[in-house]
Amino acid sequence: MELTSNQFLILSLGTAAGLAISWLGLIFFVSKQEGALESLFKNGNLLRMLTVVFIISAAALLAVVNKLSAEVAAILSGIAGFVLGTMKSGAEKIENTSVATDSKKNES
Secondary structure (H helix, E strand, C coil): CCCCCHHHHHHHHHHHHHHHHHHHHHHHHHHHCCCCHHHHHHCHHHHHHHHHHHHHHHHHHHHCCCCCCCHHHHHHHHHHHHHHHHCCCCHHHHHHHHHHHHHHHHHC
C-alpha cells in the first residue's frame, strides 16, 4: 500500500492525537486515586510507559507504510522489552525495601 504525503501526514497526526487523548484520559483516571499520579512521576514509570507507547506507535506506523523490516522490528521489540523489564511495581519496591531493612537490622 503506497501512501501519498497527505495521507501519511493525516495518519501521523491522527496517531499523535489518539495518543495524546489516551494519555490525558489515563492521567485523569489515575489522578482520582490518591498518590497514584505522584507515584507515576516519582518512579520514572511514566517516562518508561511513554517510551513503550511511542515505540508501539512507531512500529504500527512503519508497518502501515510497509517500511517495517524484520531487523527494525527486532530492535524495537528489544528496546520495548528492556524498558518494560526495568519497570517495577510499587509492591515489588516495598518488598525489596523491607527485605533490605530487615537484613540491616539483623547485621546490627
